Amino acid sequence: MLEIKNLKVEFKNQNVLNGVDLALEEGCIVGILGKNGAGKTTLFDSLYQNNKFSGSISWNSGPLKRSSVSYLETENYFYPYITGEEYLSYFAREKKIDGKELTDKFNLPMKKYVQYYSSGMKKKLALIGMLMLDKPVNILDEPFNGVDFEGVHILYDIIRQLKSENKVVIISSHIIETLFHTCDKIAVLKNGRIDRIYNREEFSELNTLKF
Template identity: 30%
Template sequence: MIEVRELTKRYGATTAVDALTFTVRPGLVTGFLGPNGSGKSTTLRMVLGLHAPTSGSVTVDGRPFTDRPRGLRHVGALLDAGDVHGGRTARAHLAVLARSNRIPLSRVDEVLEEVGLAGAAGRRIGGYSLGMRQRLGIAGALLGDPPVLLFDEPLNGLDPEGVKWVRGLFRRLAAEGRTVFVSSHLMTEMEHTADELIVIGRGALIAAESLTEFAARGRRLSVTVGTPDRAGLTALLLGEGAEVEEEAGVLTVTGLSAARIGELALEHRVLLDQLTTRTASLEEAFMELTADSVEYLAGDAR
């Protein structure tokens, strides 16, 4: 379990993380979402003790991660797939990690096999593709067989088969009772994988809830209406308290059902040639919730 309490990080006058409080529970895949620059990577680095918080606290299974001398046995993490020595082979890279954490060297070949790199274990990492480096980073996270795993944008560079494999891996790890925390800036990456979501923007918490609860935010119905008398129908709909937008010759209406719009059109003898109900997607709900954060941070460093 990861527990974050009033976690804050400032760099001079810039607040990168602003009083975050949330819990990441075992047995679930928790997605960590936010626009680029929202503070996700800074938060993950504070979880691992790589950055010291300005205030607040973060613990892993009740203790700061820095209190654990053999860290890979407790937390496995992939923060930057490119942060490896390109001149080493994959096997040599993992062997160094294993020795420094007193992990049996036999575990190196096990994780290389698990991530699909057994055949490339003797190649220098500098010749790896981004997708292969991502797989190597995942192997490093799995090396100590830890109960807690953190991944920062793990799907970058993976082909469709790799994406499918990673999603399955996360589900399996969670089913084993591990805590799995996965950051992303794309809702589409998480909607088929995550059980719970932590959503932040401008370093502050926006939502901490199940995927089902978050999905309900995207169930705002709108109705697409086509009519030769757009001005007349718009006046009728506004009179009923609806919101109406016109684009490309059709009306998008929120606040009224398709049935009620049809009744009004019939009552006032307005011809309709289109009447379609649509539901906002999870991606649209995410974009709407974080829109201000994207605009605010567009020119800032992450």
């Protein structure tokens, strides 16, 4: 289980996270919903150990380590003169998971330089690299941004596959319908805290939610 207790983050004397509490079981897909500036990315950066924070983040009764987390950021940086094939070779060194099936599904031009990829193609490439790491905790920050219709449905399948492998998956998206399609629960982040957690049967209430 992933447990976040009284998580607080402060930047320049301003509280961004004000005591976040959240508990997630393996095989659970949770969406994080909040307006711009609510602290979603700060929460994800804290889980990935990019931020200084107070409170605790634990995984299976011990402190969560960065080595247990895969993180797909909203914007991904690539060296311009690296091919898709070369990029994924770095991930293959860490884990013996073949990404060829995914590159074929996404129809990526693996021999081309990444600088010639569209934003959606770059997103797909970064996602494949993340999946090749095969971590128990997976964070997807706006994974559907820039991805075409076919890619969205492949993403749905990938997220369901992660669930079947008993992994924790945390997703943010400004397209609420994508959260409805993928999540078991949706947590609303408001005023630096989890305001409420909605179960699947309550998702319809989110259509009328005002921030």
